[in-house]
Amino acid sequence: MTNNAPVITIDGPSGSGKGTIAKLVADRLGYVLLDSGALYRLTALAALNAEVDLADEGRVAEIAANLNIRFAIADGEVSAVLDGKDVSRDIRMERVSMAASKVAALPAVREALLQRQRDFRELPGLVADGRDMGTTVFPDAPVKVFLTASAEERARRRFAQLQGRGVSVSLRDLLEDIRARDDRDMNRAASPLAPADDAVVLDSTDIAIDDVLQKVLELVQNRIG
Ligand SMILES: Nc1ncnc2c1ncn2[C@@H]1O[C@H](COP(=O)(O)OP(=O)(O)OP(=O)(O)O)[C@@H](O)[C@H]1O
Numbered sequence: 001m002t003n004n005a006p007v008i009t010i011d012g013p014s015g016s017g018k019g020t021i022a023k024l025v026a027d028r029l030g031y032v033l034l035d036s037g038a039l040y041r042l043t044a045l046a047a048l049n050a051e052v053d054l055a056d057e058g059r060v061a062e063i064a065a066n067l068n069i070r071f072a073i074a075d076g077e078v079s080a081v082l083d084g085k086d087v088s089r090d091i092r093m094e095r096v097s098m099a100a101s102k103v104a105a106l107p108a109v110r111e112a113l114l115q116r117q118r119d120f121r122e123l124p125g126l127v128a129d130g131r132d133m134g135t136t137v138f139p140d141a142p143v144k145v146f147l148t149a150s151a152e153e154r155a156r157r158r159f160a161q162l163q164g165r166g167v168s169v170s171l172r173d174l175l176e177d178i179r180a181r182d183d184r185d186m187n188r189a190a191s192p193l194a195p196a197d198d199a200v201v202l203d204s205t206d207i208a209i210d211d212v213l214q215k216v217l218e219l220v221q222n223r224i225g
């Protein structure tokens with residue numbers, strides 16, 4: 001970890017485009033990328049594999065603290081490896097998404113993952129995507145973006161994404177799921193989803209990906225140079 005490396009935090013609700021924008025910004029600037037949601041997803045998958053009760057905070061936190069993971073990069077794509085196995089697809093499954101949202105609400109799990117996230121900070125800089133990057137994990141980040149979009153637009157985006165992968169889902173179910181996750185992420189006691197006081201809020205409901213990218217790069221230019 002390098003404490004003087006600049007950090008760009010991109011927080012926001014599910015489907016707002018954080019992951020897409022974070023990757024584009026990191027590629028453009030040659031920065032390291034932290035997908036913090038993947039850490040919660042990996043914790044959830046490891047807990048499900050071990051058949052641990054997801055409400056057992058102590059045991060899930062122990063799993064989070066001892067995760068044997070690494071992120072591998074091939075052809076510009078990042079894959080998540082748990083105990084030597086590529087689980088990139090597994091952690092995106094619906095049951096893991098739901099489980100991740102549950103384990104992410106446990107304070108001891110968040111605490112167990114805190115330093116692991118901070119360890120991603122290195123020169124020339126880091127782009128960190130999640131829910132509490134700007135509020136809790138990197139409160140001193142010089143650039144903080146809170147990316148949002150209406151729940152309906154986020155459900156439509158997810159629908160198109162899943163259809164593109166040949167997964168059949170109902171738009172109505174996706175919208176319900178998004179609302180349920182928003183509610184859990186925003187109303188938990190530990191590090192709830194919220195913009196940091198010094199974050200710039202960007203509503204991408206009617207803004208194309210390229211235009212969001214340009215806005216973020218302008219902010220970076222103004223604040224980091
Ligand atoms: N501004 C935009 N306009 C249209 N589509 C977008 C926009 N931003 C992202 N998308 C699309 O929306 C989908 C969801 O984006 P992405 O996975 O980046 O969201 P996310 O906020 O990281 O979600 P999660 O937190 O659930 O991982 C992707 O298919 C992406 O291409």
Ligand SMILES: Nc1ccn([C@H]2C[C@H](O)[C@@H](COP(=O)(O)O)O2)c(=O)n1
Pocket residue numbers: 014036037038040041097100101102104105129130131132133181185
């Ligand atoms: N910093 C973070 C990142 C993610 N979470 C939660 C929110 C989701 O329920 C789950 C998976 O995240 P995603 O991959 O969809 O971004 O993890 C969080 O609480 N804090």
